[in-house]
Amino acid sequence: MTVPEPGRATAPVWVSPAQQDADRAAAIADALASVEGVAAVSPAGAVRFDVRVGESTVEVHVVTHYGPSISDITASVATAVGPLLDGRTLQVVVDDILLPGEHLTEQVEPADPTP
């Protein structure tokens, strides 16, 4: 790897749109981890947040804990991931709810966000 000379302009690193979306999804998943009241879920059952970045929307699938209002939780989600949306519309899909004493061990079927 060559080190550019000081003061000399370098070409910006090109990142494919797919890679940008993947990076954005990973950043959003990290932001979701800090939101209280939500748990991670993905169709494969792995413990990670299912984040789908589209051209105009960002769809996040979460599992919430029983008790708090879901609208309050989604408001917290919107606050946490808002700066990462880059103008896209956020769509939160609550796939399941964890009752007291219940743990996220089973595979959760993602809900269809379309009405």
Added chain:
Amino acid sequence: MSTTTTQNTTKDDAQNLPVPAAESALLTTHGKTTIADTVVEKVAGLATREVSGVYALGTGVARAFGAVRERIPGAKTSLAQGVSVEVGERQAAVDLDIVVEYGVEIGEVTKAVRRNVISAIERMTALEVTEVNISVGDVHIEGDSDGDDNSGNASRVQ
């Protein structure tokens, strides 16, 4: 012999019900929140079981399958048993199959169930509950155990 009573009451007909949740809670200018049927079913199931006088949820077949499932190590009672829902963007409708305890006033129990279910769903999900249809499929009599296989063979004399 089982007793069946079906009550269909729309929210407009019911008395002392909570005020409908704000219609814009799930649809905001910043995006939309979609709630899966499973979520509403669990909340409705839990709210129903909280009411005194409710013995179980589910039809006879569903309870029989549930009893078998409970015997499987690691399995647990499904809170969605006896609950079916229809969930839209802003509203939800709930159908319940319940078994009540013998001696309770069924009308009072169903009224309490309806109030508790509507309150729980609207508080937690912000969905407006349009109707809660309750079917009372059986009455549980103390000592009348469906799962006791030996009940019919027990000797009445020594």
